[in-house]
Amino acid sequence: MTETNEIIKNVSLSTWDYISPGFEIIYPDSSFPNMIVADPKSSYWPYLRAEIPHSWYVDKKEPFIGFLNRDEAHILYNTALKFAGKKALEIGCWRGWSACHLALAGVELDVIDPVLAKEDVYESVTTSLRLANVLGSVNLIDGYSPQKVEELAKQLQRKWSLIFIDGDHEAPAPLNDTIICEQLAEADALILFHDLNSPDVTQGLDYLKQKGWNTIIYQTMQIMGAAWRGNVEPVKHQPDPKINWNLPEHLVDYSVSG
Template sequence: MRCVNNLPGIAAAGGITADDRRAVYCIVNKTGAASILEIGTHRGVSATLLALALHHSGAREKKLVSVDVFDVNRENGSGQTPAARMKAMGFAGFVEFVQADSVDHLRRCREKYDLIFLDGDHRAPAVYREIPAALKLLNPGGVILLHDYHPGHRPLPVDANFYPGPSLAVEKLRREGANITALPLGTPPWNPAGQPSTLALVLRSG
């Protein structure tokens, strides 16, 4: 897992934790995903890891589309923009940034993806609408990766950022008959003393 946490500007840009950066990289690597849709660009930390994993995969037809409701590439003095980082790393050719609301984008999108990473609006009503729309955009064998999934809607032992929305949304969808299962990633094997991850794979269960 080369240089996943040593990328220039990544630690300072916030976003997903160092353990989750590794996990995201591994998921792309192990699933062989070549087409990825991300909801929630923010400062582009997870987008950079997704792009790095695609780059290392050697896939010829690779693409990453990263969506945010804000214009994340507007210069605002808070460091390198996501688009500038992609360009500096040589990834600009297969990465696209879209400014849109997640549900609007998911519902009007006509592309299919191997991996859809949901890390945008963490409130239950939004995630409840995002998941079914994302399921329709998956290639066969494709998976959704959900961030801030708290099993049982409980905060982690040490967790300043507690978002019950994603797990509440999954539970409501399942109660209503959606054929999905959430698989929380749990404690990262490379950091057994660390916090459990709040990443979860959402798969069709049948």
């Protein structure tokens, strides 16, 4: 494993697949045969930071919606390693790339996403998770949050230690997702966000900050963030030194990791 990780690190440093130093590295690409690198300028979403040159991955059947890039996926994976054996929740999994990284870290994962009601998407996600040998630790649920989150928590008598919110990015959805997740998080818990370049998504992180949670921002292509309370800590991240990073105005009051 050490030798494999070292090889991957050397590859990542010679391409735009940047990964923060100090992270444990995995490379589940073979489980996602439809994943390709695409031009972010082809995306219609106004908050995609297309000027950041890191590789932008998509499913070739839906080339306008991106996955977490390599660095973001490793923030997710290395955070989840701290919660191995504990319950985790993901809101929004798209084609399963982020769910795979969470499950490979050893969490018991519940995934809620309305797109799972589509037969082709469900088949794609289950196939990828099966190829990665993690399907048995992932509970896939088609449905809409926050209603489905509350329903699942009651049904399973469950709270979650790690939560990843990457669902509907239009207000008030991120805030509503965060409100229910805050209620159903364990006393020692961490909540991760993706796409904080959008002010709508940041409403969720703002809410947790106002509720007294600790917060940190990760400078990545789409900007990730973490909020935590109790006896847990976020991972430390070093932004790519080759990039002249900036923050949108709605994030300037947050601390940035590294």
